[in-house]
Amino acid sequence: MTEPEQTVEITSEAELRQLLGPVAPAAAKKERQSLHEHHRQWIARSPLCLIGTSAADGSCDVSPKGDPPGFVKVLDDTTLVIPDRPGNRRTDSYRNILANPRVGLLFLVPGRGDTLRVNGRARLLRDAPFFDGMTVKGHRPAIALLVETEQIYFHCSRAFLRSGLWQTHTWDPDAAPSRASISKSLEKPEKSLEELERYYGPQYGQNDLYA
Incomplete structure (x- = not known):
C-alpha cells in the first residue's frame, strides 16, 4: 500500500493516551x-x-x-x-x-x-x-x-x-448491490443473474434454516 506523505502513525500507548485522554x-x-x-x-x-x-x-x-x-x-x-x-x-x-x-x-x-x-x-x-x-x-x-x-x-x-442503525427512516437496503448481484460477481459467476434473483428472492428467508 502506498501511503500519502502526510500519514502520521501512532506507535505507543502513551501517544494514544496523549491524543484521547485517560479512561473515565x-x-x-x-x-x-x-x-x-x-x-x-x-x-x-x-x-x-x-x-x-x-x-x-x-x-x-x-x-x-x-x-x-x-x-x-x-x-x-x-x-x-x-x-x-x-x-x-x-x-x-x-x-x-x-x-x-x-x-x-x-x-x-x-x-x-x-x-x-x-x-x-x-x-x-x-x-x-x-x-x-x-x-x-x-x-x-x-x-x-x-x-x-x-x-x-x-x-x-x-x-x-x-x-442511526435502528432508525427505520434512514434504512435504504437498495443502496448497495443486491445479494444476487454480489453472488454473480464474486461467488457464482456460472449462474445467471435471473437464477440467483430467484434463489435469493422472498422465499430465501423462509427456507428451512436448520436443515
Missing part, C-alpha cells in the same frame, strides 16, 4: 468477571451475537451467530454456551479457537443502542448434557462453543446513535 473512572470500573443478573437478562433477550476470534498467526475473524432470543445459554456465573447452526461450513472462527482460545463476544438487542461485551476463553464441544436444551425446530447442534468469561461490561450507545 466509571468506564474503568464497570468491568466484571462474573455475570450479573442484568447480563443474564440481556443475553436471554439477544437474538444476535458477534464472535471475534484470532488465529495463531494473528489473522482475525468476526462471525455472526443468530437464533431466537435466548439461544445462548448461561450455565453459571462465569460460563455460557453458543450452539452452532447450519451455515457455509467455512469454520473460520472454530479453526481460530483451536489455535487460540481467546474470544470476544458482542450481544445485540434490536432497538437498543447499548451492547454487552464479553471476553474470555472458549472451547469447542461435540456433545454435552445441555445440547438437548439447544434444539431448535428439531435441529440439535453438532457443535457448541463453551465460553468461560473473563471480562464483561455494557458498552454505551454512542456508535448506534451516530449511525
Whole structure:
C-alpha cells in the first residue's frame, strides 16, 4: 500500500493516551468477571451475537451467530454456551479457537443502542448434557462453543446513535448491490443473474434454516 506523505502513525500507548485522554473512572470500573443478573437478562433477550476470534498467526475473524432470543445459554456465573447452526461450513472462527482460545463476544438487542461485551476463553464441544436444551425446530447442534468469561461490561450507545442503525427512516437496503448481484460477481459467476434473483428472492428467508 502506498501511503500519502502526510500519514502520521501512532506507535505507543502513551501517544494514544496523549491524543484521547485517560479512561473515565466509571468506564474503568464497570468491568466484571462474573455475570450479573442484568447480563443474564440481556443475553436471554439477544437474538444476535458477534464472535471475534484470532488465529495463531494473528489473522482475525468476526462471525455472526443468530437464533431466537435466548439461544445462548448461561450455565453459571462465569460460563455460557453458543450452539452452532447450519451455515457455509467455512469454520473460520472454530479453526481460530483451536489455535487460540481467546474470544470476544458482542450481544445485540434490536432497538437498543447499548451492547454487552464479553471476553474470555472458549472451547469447542461435540456433545454435552445441555445440547438437548439447544434444539431448535428439531435441529440439535453438532457443535457448541463453551465460553468461560473473563471480562464483561455494557458498552454505551454512542456508535448506534451516530449511525442511526435502528432508525427505520434512514434504512435504504437498495443502496448497495443486491445479494444476487454480489453472488454473480464474486461467488457464482456460472449462474445467471435471473437464477440467483430467484434463489435469493422472498422465499430465501423462509427456507428451512436448520436443515
